[in-house]
Amino acid sequence: MWLIAGLGNPGRKYERNRHNIGFRVVDExxxxxxxxxxxxxxxxxxxxxxxxxxxxxxxxxxEFMNHSGFAVQRxxxxxxxxxxxxxVVHDEIDLPFARLRLKAGGGHGGHNGIRSVAEQLxxxxxxxxxxxxxxxxxxxxxxxxSEPVQGRVSGHVLGDFPAEMDxxxxxxxxxxxDAVEAILARGIRAAMNDFNGAGEKPVD
Numbered sequence: 001m002w003l004i005a006g007l008g009n010p011g012r013k014y015e016r017n018r019h020n021i022g023f024r025v026v027d028e029x030x031x032x033x034x035x036x037x038x039x040x041x042x043x044x045x046x047x048x049x050x051x052x053x054x055x056x057x058x059x060x061x062x063e064f065m066n067h068s069g070f071a072v073q074r075x076x077x078x079x080x081x082x083x084x085x086x087x088v089v090h091d092e093i094d095l096p097f098a099r100l101r102l103k104a105g106g107g108h109g110g111h112n113g114i115r116s117v118a119e120q121l122x123x124x125x126x127x128x129x130x131x132x133x134x135x136x137x138x139x140x141x142x143x144x145x146s147e148p149v150q151g152r153v154s155g156h157v158l159g160d161f162p163a164e165m166d167x168x169x170x171x172x173x174x175x176x177x178d179a180v181e182a183i184l185a186r187g188i189r190a191a192m193n194d195f196n197g198a199g200e201k202p203v204d
Contacts, residue, residue, distance in 0.1 A: 002056040002184055003081040004029065005072045007090040007113040009158075010062040016160040018133040019065060021173065022089040022113075025129070026058045028177045042078065044071035052185035057081075061113075068113040069120030076121065083125040087183055088117055089176060091157060095132025098172050102179055102192045103128045127188050129179050131172065133157065 006022030038045035044061040061071035108115040136152040182191035
């Protein structure tokens, strides 16, 4: 059975955070496929049903980002889900805003939620839907390009998306949900071909 885990932090104060976009994708999948209501299970909020004609469990871990792997591991063990049938949806600061990258396996790239999932599963071989939220930018000096501000990364991902971006965020969540559905329907390689690079703008 497929397991779709969207990463985030529990609580109303975090709802609009960039770090919580994985939760939003789970909520969208629940809405699209009439999977609700979400119920407390495995240390998270979970619902089961059919997505792209595949039996799937969606999960929002509720033990905070750094401990996301515990709920994912419990759910995977209970349902006998192998890493190749686990899709983790998460924010990615190393991608520009609205860029999507689908990936099979690999390292955690400094993302504490992905690190926790890999540690608890004892495997990096799960699938990922990485959603670009960009990095914080330092105002550029006259005539110079802006630079990432390393010390502001945590504040950036734990900061809210601006309210004026609500429409863009809804579209991004929709495309990420489309990507999850494509993985279940046609496999990771076909989905990568369709979605990697989504959101990129042509260069003038």
